[in-house]
Amino acid sequence: xxxxxxxxxxxxxxxGPILMALxxxxxxxxxxxxxxxxxxxxxxxxxxxxxxxxxxxxxxSFGFGExxxxxxxxxxxxxxxxxIPGVLAVTSSQHVPLSGSGWGTELAGSSEDGAPRxxxxxxxxxxxxxxxxxxxxxxxxxxxxxxxxxxxSFGVPISQVIMTRAYLDALFPEGGAQAGATVYDxxxxxVTVIGVLDTMHGAWVGWDELENVMLVPxxxxxxxxxxxxxxxxxxxxxxMPQVEQTLLATNDRRVVKSLRTHSEIRDSSYQGDxxxxxxxxxxxxxxxMVTGVGIVGLASFAVRQRIKQIGTRRAVGxxxxxxxxxxxxxxxMITTAGVMLGSVLTIAVNYWMVASFELExxxxxxxxxxxxxxWLLGLLGVAGPARKASAISPAIATRTV
Amino acid sequence: MLEMHHISxxxxxxxxxxxxxxxxxxxxxxxxxxxxxxxxGSGKTTFLNIAGMxxxxxxxxxxxxxEDVSDLGDDARSRIRNEKIGFxxxxxxxxxxxxxxxxxxxxxxxxxxxxxxxxxRIEEAVxxxxxxxxxxxxxxxxxxxQQQRVAIARALAxxxxxxxxxxxxxxxxxxxxxxxxxxxxxxxxxxTTIVMVTHDADLxxxxxxxxxxxxxxxxxxxxxxxxPVASQAPAELAVVGx
Ligand SMILES: Nc1ncnc2c1ncn2[C@@H]1O[C@H](COP(=O)(O)OP(=O)(O)O)[C@@H](O)[C@H]1O
Ligand SMILES: [Mg+2]
Numbered sequence: 277x278x279x280x281x282x283x284x285x286x287x288x289x290x291x292g293p294i295l296m297a298l299x300x301x302x303x304x305x306x307x308x309x310x311x312x313x314x315x316x317x318x319x320x321x322x323x324x325x326x327x328x329x330x331x332x333x334x335x336x337s338f339g340f341g342e343x344x345x346x347x348x349x350x351x352x353x354x355x356x357x358x359x360i361p362g363v364l365a366v367t368s369s370q371h372v373p374l375s376g377s378g379w380g381t382e383l384a385g386s387s388e389d390g391a392p393r394x395x396x397x398x399x400x401x402x403x404x405x406x407x408x409x410x411x412x413x414x415x416x417x418x419x420x421x422x423x424x425x426x427x428x429s430f431g432v433p434i435s436q437v438i439m440t441r442a443y444l445d446a447l448f449p450e451g452g453a454q455a456g457a458t459v460y461d462x463x464x465x466x467v468t469v470i471g472v473l474d475t476m477h478g479a480w481v482g483w484d485e486l487e488n489v490m491l492v493p494x495x496x497x498x499x500x501x502x503x504x505x506x507x508x509x510x511x512x513x514x515x516m517p518q519v520e521q522t523l524l525a526t527n528d529r530r531v532v533k534s535l536r537t538h539s540e541i542r543d544s545s546y547q548g549d550x551x552x553x554x555x556x557x558x559x560x561x562x563x564x565m566v567t568g569v570g571i572v573g574l575a576s577f578a579v580r581q582r583i584k585q586i587g588t589r590r591a592v593g594x595x596x597x598x599x600x601x602x603x604x605x606x607x608x609m610i611t612t613a614g615v616m617l618g619s620v621l622t623i624a625v626n627y628w629m630v631a632s633f634e635l636e637x638x639x640x641x642x643x644x645x646x647x648x649x650x651w652l653l654g655l656l657g658v659a660g661p662a663r664k665a666s667a668i669s670p671a672i673a674t675r676t677v
Numbered sequence: 678m679l680e681m682h683h684i685s686x687x688x689x690x691x692x693x694x695x696x697x698x699x700x701x702x703x704x705x706x707x708x709x710x711x712x713x714x715x716x717x718g719s720g721k722t723t724f725l726n727i728a729g730m731x732x733x734x735x736x737x738x739x740x741x742x743x744e745d746v747s748d749l750g751d752d753a754r755s756r757i758r759n760e761k762i763g764f765x766x767x768x769x770x771x772x773x774x775x776x777x778x779x780x781x782x783x784x785x786x787x788x789x790x791x792x793x794x795x796x797x798r799i800e801e802a803v804x805x806x807x808x809x810x811x812x813x814x815x816x817x818x819x820x821x822x823q824q825q826r827v828a829i830a831r832a833l834a835x836x837x838x839x840x841x842x843x844x845x846x847x848x849x850x851x852x853x854x855x856x857x858x859x860x861x862x863x864x865x866x867x868x869t870t871i872v873m874v875t876h877d878a879d880l881x882x883x884x885x886x887x888x889x890x891x892x893x894x895x896x897x898x899x900x901x902x903x904x905p906v907a908s909q910a911p912a913e914l915a916v917v918g919x
Contacts, residue, residue, distance in 0.1 A: 278786055285774035288815075588770040591731055592784040592831065593759020595752045670758070671732040673770055674722050674843050 282606050293610045296574050300614025300650055303567045305621040308646035309629065310556040312638050317553040321546045325374060326440070326475030326487075328410025331364070331507050332538035333516050334372045337523055338531040339499040347426040349527050350495050354402060356526045357503060360518050362511030365407035368495060369502045370400040371479060373409070374542045378479025381490060383459045385447035387466070394446045396439070396488030397478030400496050401504075406438065408504045409476065414441055416455025416471030423470075423493040434461060434492050438471035442487035481545045504538075512537060564653060571657030575607055579665040586665050587672025596666040603662035604655070611654035615647040622646065678839065678870055679705040679728060684737035686723050686893075697723040699893040701737070705872060707838075710865040712884035713874045720893040721874040722843055728872060729762050729841045730754045741839075759787050763832030763869075765842035769824040771816040771831075777803060778812050781831045788835055802830035806860060822853030829860060833869075840864065842873040846880060858883060 286293050337353065339346055350368045357366040371378040381398040384391040399405070406418040416438070423436060437459075444453045457469045478489045495501070503523070507515040516535065523532045543550075579586070586599055594602075626638040686698040697720045705711055715721050726732045727739065730746055739746050741757070749757070758764075771780050781802055785795040803809055806826035808819075816824050825845060832840060842861065846854035858880050865871045875881050889896040 281775055281779045281782065281786075284776075284779065285772070288774040584770065585772050588766070588772070589783060589787075590755065591729065591758060591764050591770075593755055593787040593835075595755040595787070597752075598755075598787060669732065670730075671726050673731065673764065674726055674766060676768075 278602070279605065279609070282602065283609065286606060286609065292574050292577065293613075296570060296610050297614035297617065299567055299570055300611055300654075301618035301621050303563050304615055304618030304646050304650055305625045306563050307560045307649070308622045308642050309625050309638065310560045311646070312626075312642050313635070314553045314556050314560075316636060317549045317556075320481075321549055321553075324475060325477040325542070326409075326411050326473065327373065327477065327538070328506055329374070329538045329542050331410065331509055331512050332408075333505045333507065333512055333519055334375075334502055334534070334536055334538055334541065335505070335519050335523065335532060336500060336502050336534040337527075338533060339527075339529060340531065341529045344499065344527075344529040346499060346501060347495050347497060349530075350402070350501070353503065353523060353526055354404075356522050357505055357519060360505075360515055360522060362508050362515045364506045364508050365404045365410075366506070367402040367405040367408035367504050368400075369402075369405070369504050370496060370498075372502050372504070372538070372541060373397070373399065373477055373479060373489070374481060374538070374545050376480060376545050380479075382462055383443075383447055383467070383490070385449075385453075385459060387460045387464050391460070393462075394443070394488065395485050396443045396446075396490050397480075397486075398437075398490045398492055400494045400501075401491050402495070403493065405491050405493070405504075406471070406473075408506050410506055411476045412474040413438075414472045414474045416469070418471055419491075419493040425494045426497075427494065428497055430496070433463070433465040434467050434494070436468045436470045437490045437492050438473060439469055439490040440473045440476050440487055442475070443490060444469060444472055446485070446488055481542075481549075502534075567650075568653050568657050571607065571611075571654055572660060574610075575603060575658045575661035576664075578606070579603065579661045582665075583668055583672055584676045586668045587670055587676065590668065590670035591673040599666040599668070600662045603658055603665055607654050607658035607662075608651070611651055615650050618650070619643050619647065678707045678742055679703070679872070680738075680740040680743075681728070682738045684724075684727060684734050684739060686720070686727065686732075687735045696893055698727070698734070701890075701893065701895050703888060703895055705870060708865075708868060708870055709886060710862070710871045710884045711873070711886045711888055712881035713872060713888045713890060714876070714878070714881045715890035717876075719890045721890050723893075724890060724895075725841050725843050725872065725874055729764060730758055755787075759784055760835065761838050763835065763837035763840045765825070765828055765832050765840065765845045767844035767847040769816070769821070769828045769848070771824055771827055773816055776813050776815050777808060777819075777827050777830075780816070780827055781834050784831060784835050798834045798836075799830075802834035803827075805833065806830045820853070821849050822856055825849060825853070825857050826860065829857070829864075833864065838870060840869050840871045840873075842871065844874055844876060846875065846877060854880065 354366050354368065357363060378397045381396055382393040383396065384393050403419045403421045403424050406413055444457065445451060447459055455469055455472050458466045459469060461467055475487060476489045477486050480486065505515065505519050520532050520535050589599065622643055629635040630637055681701060681703045684698055684701040688695040688697055701724065713721050727734045778799055781799045782795055785798060803812060806829055808823060808826055811819060811823065846857050849857060861871055881887050
């Protein structure tokens with residue numbers, strides 16, 4: 277292999293190769309970091325919510341008029357909604373998980389003063405909530421109709437809840453807390469955890485404590501609430517219009533609005549993440565394309581400039597494959613210089629992003645994967661020009677001045 | 678060692694056919710020094726390219742070292758060019774980005790010699806052409822005559838049996854041309870067969886045998902170029918040939 281002369285020759289025409297190597301370095305840094313971010317966003321979007329999102333329909337009931345009473349309306353509404361064929365379970369809920377709006381709460385694992393408080397999302401729900409959300413009970417029990425309270429004011433303390441394992445563990449960092457544990461509200465009132473959920477996502481998908489969720493069996497004295505209607509698999513779209521009709525038929529002193537599928541709600545909450553992933557994917561594609569075109573361009577230029585030299589090499593004994601290899605090796609050296617510099621740059625960019633945007637540290641395996649990808653891009657880019665070069669006739673040696 | 682029988686070469690483009698060689702027959706024996714002359718466009722370079730297997734011919738037979746070359750594949754031709762033939766070009770054809778050492782090294786690398794063997798051959802060949810002190814110079818740092826001597830060193834380093842030169846002095850002033858010619862004469866007397874295309878009547882006259890090519894035909898003559906044949910023949914033969 278003729279690394280020596282190729283290297284020495286390229287030192288005499290270094291501007292093009294150096295610019296190319298820099299472009300490759302930059303490309304590596306951008307695509308590796310971008311792909312890493314894309315991967316994180318995709319992981320975020322596709323992480324399990326704990327709920328049967330794909331089969332759920334949600335709808336808001338908005339009462340008006342003096343004599344509308346939500347607390348009276350809810351039991352009737354639930355009974356009518358449950359009666360719709362294809363409906364698996366229904367609960368009332370003050371808000372819809374993953375929607376971006378909800379109520380937060382603060383609990384502590386101990387009644388002592390100064391005990392650390394942990395934030396979570398709370399949902400005021402009905403007896404069949406576990407089924408209606410399709411969440412999995414890890415231990416303890418679900419609510420019954422007797423558990424559900426209809427308080428006349430906001431101040432009535434909560435006595436029993438179901439919460440996620442994540443929330444329970446956050447309240448008891450030493451671990452091992454089980455159903456039956458007692459937690460404390462802001463005023464120090466004890467609350468019994470009667471059931472523990474595997475996983476359930478709360479309101480705000482960008483929030484770190486998304487998995488801190490608590491269900492409270494209660495219908496609040498307000499005008500508006502949501503219904504979470506879980507359909508049997510495949511029945512959701514058929515059930516959907518009937519949900520609206522049923523609610524209007526049950527009680528006409530209200531507006532029924534925001535009839536949406538839960539997956540639509542989830543998707544719109546993740547729109548920013550998806551948008552980011554798409555934008556970055558476009559940037560990565562463009563970068564790869566521009567660099568690929570650059571590699572092709574530089575290699576074609578190198579070939580065009582050296583037509584006579586190639587003919588001469590052929591005349592003095594180079595086989596076609598020797599010419600092919602010459603350009604492959606030359607290109608490989610440029611790409612390799614680029615990816616070596618690029619690897620350092622990639623890690624530097626990641627450090628900077630970790631420091632400035634609190635991004636996660638790059639998984640180091642992404643760097644060699646990116647290097648491989650660019651090597652491959654280099655090979656693909658140079659293949660055409662190198663083949664053209666290898667097809668140059670040795671007769672060129674005597675036919676060009 | 679070189680035997681061409683009834684070689685013809687036709688260049689075809691969309692609109693024209695050029696008969697660069699027609700019924701071209703020539704024998705060159707081992708150890709000969711043959712000067713090929715003829716007017717511009719008469720087919721000298723075409724002949725040399727075919728002799729050196731740089732291009733195919735349209736019909737006829739060509740034997741090099743008693744081997745019929747028309748059936749050889751591209752790689753086999755490359756190998757023969759590399760091992761048996763040395764080329765010298767009018768415009769030197771040195772690789773501008775490589776120094777003298779690396780230029781002479783080019784064919785040796787394709788030959789697959791070891792580093793030590795290549796170095797030995799390069800040093801020997803460069804010494805033969807008298808440029809040992811310029812080993813690390815780039816072509817652009819050398820005069821035309823020196824560049825052509827580097828090209829000769831490149832052609833000789835592989836110890837070919839057969840040297841093909843297309844107007845080797847065409848780009849040199851007469852003093853430099855003389856030096857290059859002297860070098861070729863030395864090489865020939867050491868046993869290498871040489872076929873040299875030239876415009877220069879004086880130089881052709883120094884070769885033991887002259888071949889004239891006229892409009893794709895060959896006129897074999899050992900007479901001095903200043904004989905009446907040379908000055909009269911072109912017109913006659915051009916008529917015959919066209
Ligand atoms: N590649 C080519 N395509 C078409 N015609 C060519 C080509 N090469 C040479 N010719 C023609 O063939 C003839 C012989 O050319 P050449 O062998 O180069 O002549 P010389 O070397 O004697 O000047 C000329 O008419 C030339 O124009
Ligand atoms: Mg010519």
